[in-house]
Amino acid sequence: xxxxSGLVEGVPGRDRSVTVFRGVPYAAPPVGESRWRPPRPAxxxxxxxxxxxxxxxxxxxxxxxxxxxxLPMSEDxxxxxxxxxxxxxxxxxxxxxxxxxxxxxxxTGASARYDGENLARRGLVVVTFNYRLxxxxxxxxxxxxxxxxHRASGNYGLLDCVAVLRWVRRNISGxxxxxxxVTIAGQSAGAGAVNFLAMxxxxxxxFQRAVAQSHARHSRDPxxxxxxxxxxxxxEAELAGARYAQERDAPSPDLLRSLxxxxxxxxxADVDGAVETGGPAxxxxxxxxxxxxxxxxxxxxxxxxxxxxxxxxxxGNNLDESGAVPESTFAAHRAxxxxxxxxxxxxxxxTLDGYLAAARRKFGxxxxxxLGLYPASTDDEAARAHCAAVRDNARxxxxxxxxxxxxxxxxxxxTYYWTHASPARGQDPRRASxxxxxxxxxxxxxGGDEWDGDDRRIAEIMSAYWANFATTGDPNGPGLPRWPAxxxxxxxxxxxxxxxxxxxxxxxxxxxxxxxxxxxEEAW
Numbered sequence: 001x002x003x004x005s006g007l008v009e010g011v012p013g014r015d016r017s018v019t020v021f022r023g024v025p026y027a028a029p030p031v032g033e034s035r036w037r038p039p040r041p042a043x044x045x046x047x048x049x050x051x052x053x054x055x056x057x058x059x060x061x062x063x064x065x066x067x068x069x070x071l072p073m074s075e076d077x078x079x080x081x082x083x084x085x086x087x088x089x090x091x092x093x094x095x096x097x098x099x100x101x102x103x104x105x106x107x108t109g110a111s112a113r114y115d116g117e118n119l120a121r122r123g124l125v126v127v128t129f130n131y132r133l134x135x136x137x138x139x140x141x142x143x144x145x146x147x148x149x150h151r152a153s154g155n156y157g158l159l160d161c162v163a164v165l166r167w168v169r170r171n172i173s174g175x176x177x178x179x180x181x182v183t184i185a186g187q188s189a190g191a192g193a194v195n196f197l198a199m200x201x202x203x204x205x206x207f208q209r210a211v212a213q214s215h216a217r218h219s220r221d222p223x224x225x226x227x228x229x230x231x232x233x234x235x236e237a238e239l240a241g242a243r244y245a246q247e248r249d250a251p252s253p254d255l256l257r258s259l260x261x262x263x264x265x266x267x268x269a270d271v272d273g274a275v276e277t278g279g280p281a282x283x284x285x286x287x288x289x290x291x292x293x294x295x296x297x298x299x300x301x302x303x304x305x306x307x308x309x310x311x312x313x314x315x316g317n318n319l320d321e322s323g324a325v326p327e328s329t330f331a332a333h334r335a336x337x338x339x340x341x342x343x344x345x346x347x348x349x350x351t352l353d354g355y356l357a358a359a360r361r362k363f364g365x366x367x368x369x370x371l372g373l374y375p376a377s378t379d380d381e382a383a384r385a386h387c388a389a390v391r392d393n394a395r396x397x398x399x400x401x402x403x404x405x406x407x408x409x410x411x412x413x414x415t416y417y418w419t420h421a422s423p424a425r426g427q428d429p430r431r432a433s434x435x436x437x438x439x440x441x442x443x444x445x446x447g448g449d450e451w452d453g454d455d456r457r458i459a460e461i462m463s464a465y466w467a468n469f470a471t472t473g474d475p476n477g478p479g480l481p482r483w484p485a486x487x488x489x490x491x492x493x494x495x496x497x498x499x500x501x502x503x504x505x506x507x508x509x510x511x512x513x514x515x516x517x518x519x520x521e522e523a524w
Contacts, residue, residue: 001089003171006045011052013083013117020117021082021175022110023055026167027160029076030132035257036144036156039078039163054110055079058130058137061267063106065425071110075136075261080129080164081109083116086176094471095168095177097127097207099161101188101435103228103344104287105134105267113424118443122467125177127168131160131193135264138286140237141245143253145291154237154289158200161193162294165206183470185211187435191315192228196288196295198309199302209312209473211466213441214434215322216315218400219299220518222278222362223322223393226344230275230283231298231524237289240272244285271343278362284343299404300523306408312473313405316416316493317394319432322346324390326421326431330383348386355382366517373510392506395493396514399505402486412485414475420458420497423450432497441466458497465496 001008001021010021027039034040056074057066086093098114100107109128116126131137140154161184169179184207186194191212197203198210217224224230232240242251248263250256270285277283290298302308320326323346325333333350349355355376363370374389376382395417402413418437421430438444440462445451465475465483475483481500484492491511492502505511 001174003174005042007048008051009048010082011050013120015117015121018083018085018117018120021051023053023079024049024051024082025055025078026080026129027078027163030078030136030156031075032257035075035136036139036153036253038156038159042078054081054108055130057108057110058133059261059265060102060106060133061265063102065111066106066108069108069110071108077130077132078160078163080127080167081116082175083120083126084175084177085120085123086125089174089176091176092173092178092181093123093125093176095125095127095172095179095182096466096470097129097164097168097182097184099131099184099186099190099193100128101186101190101228102133103284103342104138104157104189104192105284105343107133107189113438113444114442115444116442118463119467122463124467124470125172125175127164127172129160129164131164132157134266134270134286135244136261138288139241139244139256140232140234140289140291141241141253141256142238143251144241145234145238147253150291150293152234152289152291152293154232154234154241155291155294158193158196158288158294159202161197162200162202162206165197165203169206180208181471182207183209183211185213185466187213187438189228191215192230192288195229196231198311198313199297199299199307200294200309201296202294204309207309207311209469210314211469212313212315213437214317215394216313216398216401216405218397218518219303219404219523220521221393221397222276222521223346223397224299224524225275226277226281226283226346227322228344230344231288231290231295232272234289234291236274240285244270268342279347279358281346282343298524303404303407308405308409310409310411312411312413312469314414314416314469314475315398315401316418316496317398318418318434318436319391319497320421320436321434322390322394323348324387325350326429327384327387328429329431330380334379346390350383350386351379352376352382355386358386363517366513366520369513370517373513392510393514395505396511397518399486399491399493400515400518403488406486406488411473414469414483414494415486416483416494416496417503418496419499420455422455437462437496461500462496
């Protein structure tokens with residue numbers, strides 16, 4: 001296969017009708033003088049590059065999931081992977097570009113969860129990739145902004161995503177893909193990146209559809225501020241970055257670039273404690289920046305002025321995330337007691353005292369009304385009320401996000417709520433947790449007996465929805481339960497998982513409460 005940098009040779013997948021290309025460079029190594037600069041094209045290589053093994057992971061703190069992959073870490077990590085079943089270069093198949101999650105701190109496109117073979121068998125060309133993480137991907141300082149030529153810094157990981165989309169535009173036809181029919185999709189921080197790319201003029205025209213799996217949130221939802229949808233202003237990011245550089249005795253860009261990357265990876269230590277979220281949860285320090293260039297404006301301003309890219313959107317949330325947990329785990333959470341929250345991790349309230357204190361802190365003068373709608377007088381009642389409120393919050397927030405997004409966009413939006421309890425990643429008990437839908441979307445349930453026939457039936461439907469959306473911009477297709485598009489006149493969301501059909505966003509009284517509460521909050 002010919003790319004702009006040279007020839008690559010893929011290897012057969014498990015299904016020999018699919019060819020996999022692993023570890024293909026899409027940009028030059030961002031090392032030395034190229035650290036904290038926009039990605040440059042990958043240099044050419046001689047002969048044929050055998051694309052058999054995944055490239056190194058981008059530097060990050062140790063994590064159990066990525067550690068098991070056995071891949072090295074290196075700043076020379078800007079590689080992508082392609083799965084295709086196309087027999088000829090000119091087939092023009094739809095393209096799905098997957099952006100991995102991990103709080104903008106961890107992760108890799110090499111994870112087995114994102115293996116694209118099954119979606120390739122459904123007719124897609126699947127691309128996964130690495131992007132710069134943590135300080136290496138999102139550090140902003142006055143010095144870096146000054147030298148940039150755009151008076152902006154801090155979005156290097158997001159610029160890597162743009163570079164992948166440009167690589168796809170120039171090269172994917174050789175893999176049988178259609179560069180004019182590209183879907184970007186991601187979960188958690190990957191969904192955050194999807195949201196930011198949809199707001200970025202640098203990505204205009206590079207994709208036609210977008211999938212945000214946990215989350216797309218209303219601009220006045222306080223949870224937006226610490227989840228993967230969170231951003232920083234350039235002034236805030238530069239101030240924090242200058243402190244970060246001083247702490248490492250490297251106040252200038254040249255001195256920062258002289259440090260080994262190991263000095264720039266800090267795991268859970270880098271939390272942005274200055275952001276008011278209505279509770280103890282805080283976002284990671286290093287995350288995208290509204291810099292006036294890559295991301296010109298925040299959510300409210302972008303949507304109010306219609307500045308976003310006009311693309312079709314599919315977005316949703318999960319039953320057991322954002323602090324909601326299965327009832328069977330209440331006792332375990334109580335036994336764990338108070339703990340230190342990781343960046344972006346929501347609180348779980350399973351005691352009456354904790355629930356009441358959290359309600360008063362978050363809702364202030366509206367706490368009495370909230371507690372009337374979500375009452376509790378015992379620990380178990382409090383835990384159930386907490387979970388009900390978290391779930392309503394998420395559904396209502398995404399419903400209102402869709403209203404804001406759609407105000408100036410012609411393309412339809414589809415929203416969902418994932419409810420199926422999954423054994424993904426050894427979860428016991430099963431739960432519809434953060435990211436538990438990924439295996440079902442990719443069809444990667446494997447052959448283990450932890451997956452039952454119901455799981456496999458649901459995976460068939462989920463994979464078909466996502467493949468249809470990437471192909472036509474509409475998840476619907478023959479033999480599938482009908483998934484209606486968002487309508488401002490119907491406060492409903494599509495349930496996916498234990499059921500397949502529209503369900504109410506919330507009880508009418510609770511829906512009115514959340515609308516009023518969000519109206520009192522600062523817009524982002």
